[in-house]
Amino acid sequence: METTLRGVGVSHGVAIGEVRHMGTAVLEPPAKSIPAEEAGREQGRARQAVEAVAADLIARGNLAGGEAQHVLEAQAMMAQDPELMSDVDRRIAVGSTAERAVYDAFAAYRALLANAGEYLAGRVADLDDVRNRIVARLLGVPMPGVPDSDEPYVLIARDLAPADTALLDPTLVLGFVTEEGGPTSHSAILARALGVPAVVALPGAGELAEGTVVAVDGSTGEIFVDPSDEKRAELESAAAAPDGGRGAGPRPGRPPRRRPQPAAPPHPGARRR
Structure with missing residues (x-):
C-alpha cells in the first residue's frame, strides 16, 4: 500500500x-585503559591514521574537482587540526587507546558545533565522517x-x-x-x-x-x-x-522489481572558549 x-x-x-x-557507520570504540608506557605508540598510531585519512580526502577532492574539492580539502584540515590532535594526545597520555581518544576528542568538538547555530550544525556530518574514517582505520574495519x-x-x-x-x-x-x-x-x-x-x-x-x-x-x-x-x-x-x-x-533508472504488498567550520582550528 x-x-x-x-x-x-x-x-x-x-x-x-x-x-x-x-x-x-563505525561503532563506538570500547573504553579501556592502556599502560603509561604504551602512550607514545598509541599517539603514533593516531597520527598515522589522521595523515592517511587526510591524504585520502585530498585525493578524493582532486578526483571530484569543483566545489567538492574545496569541501574535501576543508575536511582534511579538520582531520589534521592541531588543537584536536593535542586533545587526542592528552587523552592518550591519561590512558585512552588511540581510537577511543579520537572518538572522544571529536565528540567534544561535535557538541560545540551542534549547539552553535544552524550553519555550523550543518558541519557536524563533515566532522563525524572524519572521525569515522580515522576510527575505522585504527580499528582495521571497512570505511563507511x-x-x-x-x-x-x-x-x-x-x-x-x-x-x-x-x-x-x-x-x-x-x-x-x-x-x-x-x-x-x-x-x-x-x-x-x-x-x-x-x-x-x-x-x-x-x-x-x-x-x-x-x-x-x-x-x-x-x-x-x-x-x-x-x-x-x-x-x-x-x-x-x-x-x-x-x-x-x-x-527512474531501470524498472524496479514489483514487491509483494505487506499484510498489514568556523574551521575546527579556531580557538574554542
Whole structure:
C-alpha cells in the first residue's frame, strides 16, 4: 500500500527506484585503559591514521574537482587540526587507546558545533565522517561508504558526508534520502551540484527496508513508499513539465522489481572558549 513520508527537499527532481542503505557507520570504540608506557605508540598510531585519512580526502577532492574539492580539502584540515590532535594526545597520555581518544576528542568538538547555530550544525556530518574514517582505520574495519550495486537505486543514510556525496555516480544513485542534515549541509550543496534529487531530515528513513521501491520528490520533500502506477505517472509528468518546479526530469533508472504488498567550520582550528 502506498505510504507518504515527508522530509525537507534540498535538490530538485524526481527519482524512483529501490532502496539501498549506506554502509554501517563505525561503532563506538570500547573504553579501556592502556599502560603509561604504551602512550607514545598509541599517539603514533593516531597520527598515522589522521595523515592517511587526510591524504585520502585530498585525493578524493582532486578526483571530484569543483566545489567538492574545496569541501574535501576543508575536511582534511579538520582531520589534521592541531588543537584536536593535542586533545587526542592528552587523552592518550591519561590512558585512552588511540581510537577511543579520537572518538572522544571529536565528540567534544561535535557538541560545540551542534549547539552553535544552524550553519555550523550543518558541519557536524563533515566532522563525524572524519572521525569515522580515522576510527575505522585504527580499528582495521571497512570505511563507511555507499553500497556496491549493479542496478540504479535510491540511497538511504543517517547522513551523507561530503567524501561520499562528491563521488556519487548519478547513473547508479538516482537520488538520496537522509534522516539528518539540512539545506545548508555540504551533502545538500553537493547534491544540487550533481543534479541528484535529495530529501533530508526525514525521521525514520533508516527503517525503510532494503529493496523497497520509493519515489523521491526533491522539490516537495515527499517520499512515496511503494508508489502506485498512477502516482509514478503523476510524478514523472510533473517533473518533465518545463514549469514543473523540479529542475531535473524524472530519474527512474531501470524498472524496479514489483514487491509483494505487506499484510498489514568556523574551521575546527579556531580557538574554542
